[in-house]
Amino acid sequence: MLPGNVGGAWAMLSPGYQSSTGGYNSYAQFWGSIRSVSVGAVTPQGDNRAVVMLTYVSTSGQVSTENRWIQTDSSSGRLLIAASGL
Numbered sequence: 001m002l003p004g005n006v007g008g009a010w011a012m013l014s015p016g017y018q019s020s021t022g023g024y025n026s027y028a029q030f031w032g033s034i035r036s037v038s039v040g041a042v043t044p045q046g047d048n049r050a051v052v053m054l055t056y057v058s059t060s061g062q063v064s065t066e067n068r069w070i071q072t073d074s075s076s077g078r079l080l081i082a083a084s085g086l
Contacts, residue, residue, distance in 0.1 A: 003031040014073055014080040016046050024036050048082075 001009045006028045010018065021027045036047035040053035048071055055065045066086060 002037055003034040006031045012080055014076070014082040015080055017080075018082070027055070033059055035061075040065075045069070 001012075005028060007042060009031075010024055010027060013021070018024070018027075019071055034056050036057045038055045040055060042053075043051045050066055051069050053065065053067050055063065057063050068084050068086055071083040073080055
């Protein structure tokens with residue numbers, strides 16, 4: 001979905017996590033600087049958490065990789081990303 005559909009991806013974040021990103025404009029600004037992102041290894045860590053390897057290519061062509069943990073929540077009836085970090 002990212003970086004092409006920022007609005008759709010934003011809707012997949014819990015309200016609390018949306019707030020912690022600095023808001024939609026900050027989120028959209030970050031993804032506006034990314035040409036592509038790919039997901040490598042995914043390592044589950046319990047029912048609602050995983051570590052994912054992400055590789056970003058910026059609009060200037062710079063490549064960077066990070067391992068990020070992602071926590072999900074389905075208490076709203078939808079599976080949303082509730083938190084993430086390095």
